[in-house]
Amino acid sequence: MxxxxxxxxxxxxxxxxxxxxxxxxxxxxxxxxxxxxxxxxxxxxxxxxxxxxxxxxxxxxxxxxxxxxxxxxxxxxxxxxxxxxxxxxxxxxxxxxxxxxxxxxVAEGGMNDWMADLVGITNAKPLEELQNEKLYKLIVYVPKSHHQSVLDAILAAGAGSIGNYSHCSFNAEGTGTFLPGEGTTPHIGTPGKLERAEEMRIETVLPESLRSKTIQAMLKAHPYEEVAYDLYLLEQKGKAFGLGRIGKLAEPKTLAELTEVVKKGFDVPAVRVVGDTERLVKKAAVLGGSGSRYIHHAIRQGADVLITGDIDYHTAHDALMAGLTIIDPGHNSExxxxxxxxxxxxxxxxxxxxxxxxxxxxxxxxxxxxx
Missing domain, CATH: 3.40.1390.30 (NIF3 (NGG1p interacting factor 3)-like)
Known part of the structure; x- marks a missing residue:
C-alpha cells in the first residue's frame, strides 16, 4: 500500500x-x-x-x-x-x-537538536525562545470504583508532566449528585431519581499537543454516559520552542578540539574560526543556517562559542571584541x-x-x- x-x-x-x-x-x-x-x-x-x-x-x-x-x-x-x-x-x-x-x-528533536547532539551539548535549551506551548488544567469526576483506571489512562496519554516530573496529579474525595433523565442508562442510579455518588476528583495538567489524545483516553476509560469534566487554559508557560540551542558540553574542549568535532560531525572539509584556538570551551551554542544576528543571544547566555554559518566580517569582529569564539562550518552544514x-x-x-x-x-x- x-x-x-x-x-x-x-x-x-x-x-x-x-x-x-x-x-x-x-x-x-x-x-x-x-x-x-x-x-x-x-x-x-x-x-x-x-x-x-x-x-x-x-x-x-x-x-x-x-x-x-x-x-x-x-x-x-x-x-x-x-x-x-x-x-x-x-x-x-x-x-x-x-x-x-x-x-x-525549531521542532523538538529537529535540526538544532541534531546539531547540539553532534557537538556534544547536554540539556540543550533554545538560544532564542519564540513561543511556549499552551498548558491546560484537566479536572474530571470519577466514581471511586474507576478512579485508578481513569487516572492511569489520563497519565498514559502523556498528561501530568511538570518540568522533569511526570505522573503529577491531585486526587480528592467528594460527593457528586445527578438526576438521570428519561431514556438514560446510568452507570450508577435510576432514571428519574436523584442520585448521590461517592466520587474522586482528579486534577492534572497537559500541553495543548496532547489535549485531544488525553480527552479521548479519559472518555474511553470513564464508565459514565455523560462525563463531568473541565478544561482550563492556564497562565503558566509550557515547553519553550525556539531557534538554536545552548548548553554545556558533556566534556570541555579547546576551541581547536571542538573544531575537529564539528568538521567530522557536519562532514565539512574546513571551517572558519574566530578566537583563540587554545581557549577552553565549556558552554556552546549552535544554530543552523545563517547565525550572524544571534551572537548577542549567545553572549547574553554565557556561551563560550557559537557554531553557525554565514558569519560576516563585521560580526566576527564584534564577537571577537565581546569574547565570543565562533566556528563557522557554512550554511551547507544543515x-x-x-x-x-x-x-x-x-x-x-x-x-x-x-x-x-x-x-x-x-x-x-x-x-x-x-x-
Missing part, C-alpha cells in the same frame, strides 16, 4: 508542525499536488538541477526539502530561465516539492537533515503499513569549493 501525499505530509508535520515556523517563512507545498500516491520520497537540503535529476532517476514523486525553491513572488514563469527550467522539469515529471524550514529548525528526516519519516511510514520509501539525497549542494 502506497501512502497518499497528504498522509506523508501529515506524518512530517506531526514531527515538525507548521505552527512552529517563524512568521512569513516559506514552508509547505510549493509545487505540484499531494493528491496522489507517493512511490518514493527524496529528502534534500536544496532543490537543484542535480537533485531533480536524482529524483527522476530514483522514481521519486515527492521532494521534501529544507530550503524553499520559491522564496519571492514570481513575476512570470518563463521556462527559458534557470529556475523556470527547474520548475518545468518538476512539473513534467509530476514531482511535488514540500518545504520544511524553520519549523524543522545537510545533516537529509539522513535524519529520511530515517525518521521512513520509520513512521513503515509503522503505518505503507510501502512508500524515503531516501536521503546524495548530490552535494554546497556552492562553495575549498582550494
Amino acid at each position: 502506497l501512502a497518499k501525499g497528504q498522509t506523508v505530509i501529515q506524518l512530517m508535520e506531526k514531527f515538525a508542525p507548521k505552527a512552529l515556523a517563524v512568521e512569513n517563512d516559506k514552508i509547505g507545498l510549493q509545487l505540484g499536488t499531494l493528491n496522489k500516491e507517493i512511490t518514493k520520497v527524496l529528502v534534500a537540503l536544496d532543490v537543484t538541477p542535480e537533485v531533480v535529476d536524482e529524483a527522476i532517476a530514483l522514481g521519486a514523486n515527492l521532494i521534501i526539502a529544507h530550503h524553499a525553491i520559491i522564496f519571492r513572488p514570481l513575476a512570470n514563469l518563463r521556462t527559458d530561465t534557470p529556475m523556470g527550467s527547474l520548475y518545468e522539469k518538476l512539473i513534467k515529471h509530476d514531482i511535488a516539492v514540500y518545504i520544511s524550514h524553520t519549523n524543522l529548525d 545537510k545533516i537533515m537529509k539522513r535524519e528526516v529520511a530515517g525518521l519519516l521512513g520509520r513512521m511510514l513503515a509503522d503505518s503499513g505503507s510501502n512508500t520509501t524515503v531516501h536521503a539525497s546524495e548530490p552535494n549542494t554546497e556552492p562553495f569549493r575549498f582550494l
Whole structure:
C-alpha cells in the first residue's frame, strides 16, 4: 500500500508542525499536488538541477526539502530561465516539492537538536525562545470504583508532566449528585431519581499537543454516559520552542578540539574560526543556517562559542571584541537533515503499513569549493 501525499505530509508535520515556523517563512507545498500516491520520497537540503535529476532517476514523486525553491513572488514563469527550467522539469515529471524550514529548525528533536547532539551539548535549551506551548488544567469526576483506571489512562496519554516530573496529579474525595433523565442508562442510579455518588476528583495538567489524545483516553476509560469534566487554559508557560540551542558540553574542549568535532560531525572539509584556538570551551551554542544576528543571544547566555554559518566580517569582529569564539562550518552544514528526516519519516511510514520509501539525497549542494 502506497501512502497518499497528504498522509506523508501529515506524518512530517506531526514531527515538525507548521505552527512552529517563524512568521512569513516559506514552508509547505510549493509545487505540484499531494493528491496522489507517493512511490518514493527524496529528502534534500536544496532543490537543484542535480537533485531533480536524482529524483527522476530514483522514481521519486515527492521532494521534501529544507530550503524553499520559491522564496519571492514570481513575476512570470518563463521556462527559458534557470529556475523556470527547474520548475518545468518538476512539473513534467509530476514531482511535488514540500518545504520544511524553520519549523524543522525549531521542532523538538529537529535540526538544532541534531546539531547540539553532534557537538556534544547536554540539556540543550533554545538560544532564542519564540513561543511556549499552551498548558491546560484537566479536572474530571470519577466514581471511586474507576478512579485508578481513569487516572492511569489520563497519565498514559502523556498528561501530568511538570518540568522533569511526570505522573503529577491531585486526587480528592467528594460527593457528586445527578438526576438521570428519561431514556438514560446510568452507570450508577435510576432514571428519574436523584442520585448521590461517592466520587474522586482528579486534577492534572497537559500541553495543548496532547489535549485531544488525553480527552479521548479519559472518555474511553470513564464508565459514565455523560462525563463531568473541565478544561482550563492556564497562565503558566509550557515547553519553550525556539531557534538554536545552548548548553554545556558533556566534556570541555579547546576551541581547536571542538573544531575537529564539528568538521567530522557536519562532514565539512574546513571551517572558519574566530578566537583563540587554545581557549577552553565549556558552554556552546549552535544554530543552523545563517547565525550572524544571534551572537548577542549567545553572549547574553554565557556561551563560550557559537557554531553557525554565514558569519560576516563585521560580526566576527564584534564577537571577537565581546569574547565570543565562533566556528563557522557554512550554511551547507544543515545537510545533516537529509539522513535524519529520511530515517525518521521512513520509520513512521513503515509503522503505518505503507510501502512508500524515503531516501536521503546524495548530490552535494554546497556552492562553495575549498582550494
